[in-house]
């Protein structure tokens with residue numbers, strides 16, 4: 001089907017549903033098991049979710065980009081009383097997620113149609129434990145989410161111990177990652193990249209998850225999880 005922003009398709013394989021937007025896989029959910037995250041970068045963000053607060057403790061999360069809403073569902077099943085807001089720019093994607101990807105909105109999980117760059121400005125200061133940047137315009141982070149002003153907004157809405165996790169897809173020589181790294185390091189005292197070794201060596205294309213916080217990141221737990229991942233990933237403190 002054609003949504004407002006993309007040609008969208010859902011591919012079903014047993015209990016897995018893959019959302020494809022303009023020919024790119026934008027998310028996979030397992031309707032039978034919300035803990036199963038198929039994309040490595042989502043698993044690395046889940047490692048952070050698992051590590052940065054005591055197990056089961058509820059958290060306040062802002063999701064910039066909804067897609068298949070795999071991560072909101074992961075948070076809901078692992079930290080059940082968490083409060084989450086998802087901003088998804090494409091109303092057709094939200095409709096597909098509701099009809100085909102098992103997305104159920106309830107008071108603790110609000111899915112709103114809108115541009116995350118604008119919606120974040122309406123959020124109160126110090127109100128989020130975690131901001132997940134996972135919005136894409138084709139293969140790129142949208143321009144409005146790639147500015148110093150936006151990263152400043154992320155810092156403003158995070159609680160003092162909150163964390164920003166940003167997914168960037170890039171190819172060598174990783175110019176887009178470098179831009180985001182600079183923006184995140186200008187605003188946060190503690191920054192790390194998590195990615196496959198070939199990506200960190202600058203040899204292979206892939207996803208880099210940038211993490212930024214005003215407090216130390218849970219690097220040991222992230223390292224253990226990344227080392228145990230198949231395929232293996234690595235943590236690079238900046």
Ligand SMILES: C[S@@+](CC[C@H](N)C(=O)[O-])C[C@H]1O[C@@H](n2cnc3c(N)ncnc32)[C@H](O)[C@@H]1O
Nearest residue numbers: 027065067068069070071089115116134135136
């Ligand atoms: C990779 S998907 C997000 C996957 C999601 N994190 C999950 O857990 O399944 C990226 C989504 O970002 C949305 N998007 C792109 N630009 C956006 C923006 N400015 N604000 C909000 N959503 C946006 C796209 O429509 C797409 O659905």
